Amino acid sequence: MGPDRAHAVAAPAAADQAPAERGRHGPVGRRLDWPATVWLGTSVENQRYADERIPVLASTSARVRFLSCEPLIGPVDLSPWLARGDLGWIITGGESGGAKRKGMAPAWLGGIVGQCQAAQIPVYVKQDSGPGRACRAGPLTPSGH
Secondary structure, X not given: OOXXXXXXXXXXXXXXXXXXXXXXXXXXXXXXXXXOOEEEEEEOOOHHHHHHHHHHHHOOOOOEEEEEEOOOOOOOOOHHHHHOOOOOEEEEEOOOOOOOOOOOOHHHHHHHHHHHHHHOOOEEXXXXXXXXXXXXXXXXXXXXX
16 A cells, blocks of 8 residues: 555544644644645544534644544534534444443434435444444545545
């Protein structure tokens, strides 16, 4: 795989922890020119984290900005950022493991998938956190990238 096809994926838990846009003690005071092969993302578990983290992610110069909406612990409205083209790829799913906090409501998952389909943004459903439930995976990469 050549360097034009390699991807570096950076997904800190909180967008304000993005290492290249912030220093150890706060903002570095300048935007970095991200290489085209770097995808930058953040986790969004519910609307509170969406409202806190997506604006920080959207302000970066990364060519591909993505969300990991998992584990979903509440509904999320991504439509403002999808409409502006701030996001290029969404991963979503429920919580896994034996110590799950609570099950994901199917409407939360359906809401994100529907929003992405309406905005023509690729979405990948990783898992739906219910025992014996099957999910259909979507595209793994944003179109054109």
